[in-house]
Amino acid sequence: MCLGIPTQIIEITNADSALAVVELGGVRREVNVALLVEELPLDQLIGQWAIVHAGFAIGLVDEDEAQQTLATISDWEREEPAS
Amino acid sequence: MASELSKETLTSAKQNEKKKDLITLAHGSGGAAMAGLINNILKPIFNNSWLNEGEDQARINMADLLADLAPSDQNRLAITTDSYVINPIEFPGGDIGKLAACGTLNDLAVGGAIPRFLSVSFILEEGLPVERLAKMAHSIQQVAEQEGVAVVTGDTKVVPRGAADGLFVNTTGVGIIPSQRSLGCRYIQPGDALIVNGQVGNHGAAIADVRDGLGFTSILKSDCASLNNLIQSVLHQFSSVRCIRDATRGGVAAVANEFAQVSECDLELWEAELPLHDSVKAICELLGFDPLHLANEGNALWVVDSSEKDAVLAQLLSHPLGRNARIIGEAKAAKSKPRVTAKNALGTSRIIDLPVGELLPRIC
Amino acid sequence: MKLIDPFRDPEPIKSAIRHLQPKAISCADQLGRPVQIMEVCGGHTHTLFKFGLPELLPKQIEFVHGPGCPVCVLPRAVIDQAIALATRADVIFTTFGDALRVPGSEHSLQAVRAQGADVRVLYSPADALVLAQQNPSKQVVFFAIGFETTMPSTALVIQQAAKQGFENFSVLSHHITIMPTLRALLDRDDVLIDGFIGPGHVSAIIGEQAYRDIADHYQKPLVISGFEPLDIVQSIDMLLTQLVEQRCDIENQYTRVVKSKGNQAALNAMYDVFAIDSEDALWRGLGQIKDSGAPISNAYAHFDAAKRFALPVQNQEIDCSGYCDQVMIGKLKPSQCPHFGKSCSPQQPMGALMVSTEGACSAYYRYRPLMENSEVV
Numbered sequence: 001m002c003l004g005i006p007t008q009i010i011e012i013t014n015a016d017s018a019l020a021v022v023e024l025g026g027v028r029r030e031v032n033v034a035l036l037v038e039e040l041p042l043d044q045l046i047g048q049w050a051i052v053h054a055g056f057a058i059g060l061v062d063e064d065e066a067q068q069t070l071a072t073i074s075d076w077e078r079e080e081p082a083s
Numbered sequence: 084m085a086s087e088l089s090k091e092t093l094t095s096a097k098q099n100e101k102k103k104d105l106i107t108l109a110h111g112s113g114g115a116a117m118a119g120l121i122n123n124i125l126k127p128i129f130n131n132s133w134l135n136e137g138e139d140q141a142r143i144n145m146a147d148l149l150a151d152l153a154p155s156d157q158n159r160l161a162i163t164t165d166s167y168v169i170n171p172i173e174f175p176g177g178d179i180g181k182l183a184a185c186g187t188l189n190d191l192a193v194g195g196a197i198p199r200f201l202s203v204s205f206i207l208e209e210g211l212p213v214e215r216l217a218k219m220a221h222s223i224q225q226v227a228e229q230e231g232v233a234v235v236t237g238d239t240k241v242v243p244r245g246a247a248d249g250l251f252v253n254t255t256g257v258g259i260i261p262s263q264r265s266l267g268c269r270y271i272q273p274g275d276a277l278i279v280n281g282q283v284g285n286h287g288a289a290i291a292d293v294r295d296g297l298g299f300t301s302i303l304k305s306d307c308a309s310l311n312n313l314i315q316s317v318l319h320q321f322s323s324v325r326c327i328r329d330a331t332r333g334g335v336a337a338v339a340n341e342f343a344q345v346s347e348c349d350l351e352l353w354e355a356e357l358p359l360h361d362s363v364k365a366i367c368e369l370l371g372f373d374p375l376h377l378a379n380e381g382n383a384l385w386v387v388d389s390s391e392k393d394a395v396l397a398q399l400l401s402h403p404l405g406r407n408a409r410i411i412g413e414a415k416a417a418k419s420k421p422r423v424t425a426k427n428a429l430g431t432s433r434i435i436d437l438p439v440g441e442l443l444p445r446i447c
Numbered sequence: 448m449k450l451i452d453p454f455r456d457p458e459p460i461k462s463a464i465r466h467l468q469p470k471a472i473s474c475a476d477q478l479g480r481p482v483q484i485m486e487v488c489g490g491h492t493h494t495l496f497k498f499g500l501p502e503l504l505p506k507q508i509e510f511v512h513g514p515g516c517p518v519c520v521l522p523r524a525v526i527d528q529a530i531a532l533a534t535r536a537d538v539i540f541t542t543f544g545d546a547l548r549v550p551g552s553e554h555s556l557q558a559v560r561a562q563g564a565d566v567r568v569l570y571s572p573a574d575a576l577v578l579a580q581q582n583p584s585k586q587v588v589f590f591a592i593g594f595e596t597t598m599p600s601t602a603l604v605i606q607q608a609a610k611q612g613f614e615n616f617s618v619l620s621h622h623i624t625i626m627p628t629l630r631a632l633l634d635r636d637d638v639l640i641d642g643f644i645g646p647g648h649v650s651a652i653i654g655e656q657a658y659r660d661i662a663d664h665y666q667k668p669l670v671i672s673g674f675e676p677l678d679i680v681q682s683i684d685m686l687l688t689q690l691v692e693q694r695c696d697i698e699n700q701y702t703r704v705v706k707s708k709g710n711q712a713a714l715n716a717m718y719d720v721f722a723i724d725s726e727d728a729l730w731r732g733l734g735q736i737k738d739s740g741a742p743i744s745n746a747y748a749h750f751d752a753a754k755r756f757a758l759p760v761q762n763q764e765i766d767c768s769g770y771c772d773q774v775m776i777g778k779l780k781p782s783q784c785p786h787f788g789k790s791c792s793p794q795q796p797m798g799a800l801m802v803s804t805e806g807a808c809s810a811y812y813r814y815r816p817l818m819e820n821s822e823v824v
Contacts, residue, residue, distance in 0.1 A: 002446070002447050002488065002490060002596035002597065002646065002647075002649065003445060003446055004647075004648045005369050006450040008449075024365040024368065024369065024448065025360075025366075026302050026303070026361055026365065027299055027303075027362050028299065028300050028301065029298050029369075029570075030298065031571070032571075032573055032600070032603065034603055034712065035603075035712045036712075038711055038712040049449070049450055051651065053446065053596055053600070053648060054446045054570065054571050054572065054593075054597055054600050055298070055570055055571020055573050055600065056571065056573075056603070058596060058599065058600075058652060058710065059652075059705070059710055061703050061704055062702070062703045065702040066453075066703040069673075069700070069702065070453055070454075072681070073463050073681065074459065076463060077458070077459060079466075080462060080466075297569075297570045298570055361448070364448060365448065368448070370570070427499065428455070428457045429457045429498055429503060430457075430503075431498065431499020431502045433496065433499060436813060439548075440557075443545070443548070443568060444543075444544040445518075445543065445544050445803075446543045446544075446545060446593070447490070447516060447517055447518055447545055447593060447597075
């Protein structure tokens with residue numbers, strides 16, 4: 001359910017309607033970012049990564065949290081007895 | 084008043100002229116308009132002695148058919164035909180003309196044939212700019228010229244506005260399979276290597292990008308290309324190629340399933356080895372597609388005896404149309420019903436079925 | 448791809464699986480049977496099968512594929528309504544690609560499109576408004592489906608249509624909410640679910656607290672999870688840890704996206720436009736579920752296609768295979784349903800879970816572990 005993919009916000013195209021262009025792997029699309037502006041003002045969204053679902057950004061991706069999740073697993077890897 | 088009048092006359096003259104530039108039902112009626120279209124537009128583009136004879140059929144000497152091949156009873160004639168409908172007619176990396184020429188030449192070449200002649204039929208929608216038709220004919224001729232093939236016969240029909248989508252093209256290709264060549268999916272053996280000569284899914288993803296107004300843009304181009312030269316360069320040197328098939332509609336998944344069915348071998352694809360453009364990966368993530376289901380127009384699945392797989396791969400890599408070639412799997416003895424599987428980087432496998440109907444973008 | 452590829456890296460995934468193995472064994476020992484985990488969301492089902500995770504995970508873990516696929520649970524009656532609108536000469540009917548193949552009682556939207564209905568596939572509901580602008584002489588209807596993830600988008604589009612006074616745009620809405628459905632499943636006394644993998648993107652909207660009932664009332668642990676294989680494996684580890692420690696909490700593995708309070712702007716839009724949890728809704732395969740419907744609120748009734756075109760109310764599901772609900776509560780595996788792969792397949796879907804590629808049965812059919820499929824035609 002709910003295909004949502006992290007894409008990077010690269011340009012605000014219409015501030016009044018909260019429209020921005022996002023990019024992933026060279027593919028671009030204009031999406032609505034109105035649901036993000038309570039988290040960050042429009043001008044600070046550029047460069048941020050957001051989950052896009054059906055043409056709407058539904059949430060920002062916190063890169064520090066992503067690193068932390070990966071670090072937890074790396075710790076498990078390190079704790080393993082060498083085989 | 085006078086100047087207004089002349090303005091009006093001018094406008095209507097311009098409109099008339101513009102009208103002349105559009106395909107009308109008259110162009111299909113067998114009269115002067117049709118003769119004009121064929122003689123003034125199409126014949127000069129395809130220009131060759133067989134076509135210029137102006138008979139109802141192209142008359143080809145056996146010697147022309149064989150060209151530099153030594154006559155042998157074992158040489159075989161190869162004939163293939165395909166119709167091309169695509170929206171939009173012009174797309175990143177090609178157009179319907181290039182597609183119609185490359186597609187049919189590829190269908191000849193993948194069977195080991197050396198393409199010789201093409202026929203071209205156009206079904207034109209009333210209102211199509213003549214210029215557009217000429218452009219598509221030029222695209223066909225450009226490919227034909229590059230591959231040393233002549234367009235020797237053809238046809239045009241016009242249908243009322245709405246009865247076709249701009250223009251449809253049918254091409255038939257004729258070629259010769261030299262006596263020593265014998266390619267076919269029935270020759271696939273367990274242990275054979277599966278190779279693609281290019282990135283997977285570029286055409287399908289590029290078209291999905293621009294079609295249907297889904298609103299995506301990318302740098303992606305269709306891989307539309309004639310594989311003839313690439314294929315001849317390999318078949319010239321290696322006899323270990325079991326079969327080749329261009330992975331058009333239904334993508335690599337469809338060809339692999341056809342191969343599995345006929346050869347009664349399992350085909351195992353290695354997902355991590357698939358050469359994928361970043362934008363194809365992205366389109367697949369965003370719209371929920373499987374790259375194995377996306378169409379290719381200049382990429383084929385090759386099955387090669389494992390003893391020569393590295394040499395064949397090296398030859399492919401040395402050609403501009405094979406520079407992304409990769410060994411992407413192998414044939415295995417089927418345990419029960421033959422099937423196609425994809426093994427991922429984790430070492431687990433999933434079944435690769437034919438796509439169910441048209442590819443639809445999904446949100447969930 | 449950044450933020451995707453590291454979560455698909457094989458070595459960390461394998462290491463995480465080794466990490467959770469002892470917990471799985473000890474949980475199964477405690478229970479005297481395998482641990483049954485429900486992944487609520489079809490996206491998770493998809494990931495499980497696409498990456499073959501059940502093959503790699505200890506056999507003490509079994510998955511119960513949940514109802515979280517809005518396309519799968521679309522009732523025939525609603526598809527029939529959609530078709531009634533799509534076949535009107537004055538209507539341009541717009542929908543997500545997912546809904547096109549879902550069978551109604553006689554046809555699908557794809558079939559009526561072939562017969563001449565103007566049905567268009569969109570990527571975003573916002574594109575429907577653009578179409579309405581470009582086609583002033585037509586009525587543009589958007590078929591809105593989905594859970595809380597999709598609802599705010601529909602809400603924003605309806606708000607915009609109201610603000611700009613669109614007269615030729617309306618929405619056929621069949622939005623549904625996830626919690627009432629989980630409650631309905633858990634209220635049954637024959638449920639065999641030990642813990643839940645919570646839907647990541649629904650949670651990005653509704654936050655963590657919305658699931659409190661699962662832990663407090665039903666005493667089941669739930670871990671909100673991302674959609675990559677590493678996310679799912681880590682979430683299973685977190686669930687098993689809770690089970691071993693005999694805790695029932697709502698935990699969040701998908702911290703890079705899900706904030707504990709959810710997305711307030713999205714919730715505001717949703718509650719403005721929809722009357723959330725106010726109506727019973729029909730689910731294919733499950734029947735009527737109390738309070739799971741979110742109809743368009745009275746303030747925006749003008750944009751409700753069902754009202755604008757006076758569609759008859761549909762409250763009876765015509766039929767279902769009768770086994771879907773048993774698959775959904777973990778009593779049957781998809782392949783144990785007598786219809787599976789026979790009268791019900793992705794080509795000819797019959798039950799809810801076979802309809803979308805995200806549906807448990809469809810995913811099972813497509814990605815079924817290789818050793819299990821030999822009897823399937």
